[in-house]
Amino acid sequence: MEELSAKDKELIRGSWESLGKNKVPHGVIMFSRLFELDPALLSLFRYSTNCDTTQDCVSSPEFLEHVTKVMLVIDAAVSHLDDLPSLEDFLLNLGRKHQAVGVSTQSFAVVGEALLYMLQRSLGQAYTAPLRQAWLSMYGVVVAAMSRGWAENGEDKAD
Template sequence: MGCAISGVTPKSGGDGNADVGLPHLSDNQIQMIKESWKVIRDDIAKVGIIMFVRLFETHPECKDVFFLFRDVEDLERLRNSRELRAHGLRVMSFIEKSVARLDQLERLEALAIELGKSHYRYNAPPKYYSYVGAEFICAVQPILKEQWTPDLEEAWKTMFLYVTGLMKQGYQEEERMRLQQDSTSPKERPDKRNTAL
């Protein structure tokens, strides 16, 4: 049982972006995730910090997305950062909402797509999304101890692949909309007064 998300992967086009082939969670996987979340949620602040410190250790390029942490080299300083704790709690809150909506996929889809759109506005590209899921899995294994099984790991991996696939869709929708807006914005339109006759 490693800490990387592997196995079930969304279908993707040649550019590596997910399309309609998002993974499917079985009823049994949903139940396993919900049961394990009852234990994890008691340590959400701790998990959030561990997850992001590990993310910055294993993928230091991710810090470029985070304005507040971009220049922080001291990981101990990060562990004690109020800002990192706050961001970790926001991510854990999103995970909690995702778990709660596993039985209401339309609501989960809307939530994840909207988060993907906001990540476009934050300039946080989809290539980083799967890293967070992998670090979450590493952070919760010690908390769940003997409850952690290969089946539970696969369930969490599948959930993260599903959610990040939807986030990528949201990111791409926002990107397309912004590009269309930019191409039709007034500054791009020729000024009729200045055109040659």
């Protein structure tokens, strides 16, 4: 995994400043894209109202809470850019929890694509190749830790 440079951090912080203030609408753009990319993921959200369609999902308060949770994890990563390893234990545990609810590690990568789509749509001209790369690097660190937790949980279950 590439180290994040000072420039990467500046690009991430600058772009998140306004997006992070409107987490739910931006998170909804991201998850709507995620379900376009992989509609099978809808079935993993089993709340009081089942997510049969994207519309069902985004009308569900519990689903919107998950959207907020995801955006808060991104927010935490942006606030800890100088010390991402401090999030390791939290992310390992988060990976374990996702293994338990049936999310595959490949799906974390699809979330990454959906994140980039949301950034592109929301930032317009400010979405540049270096900015895309900076976000990919940061999200890559988050997913690497979640995937390690996911794999550990899988091993426990195989025992």
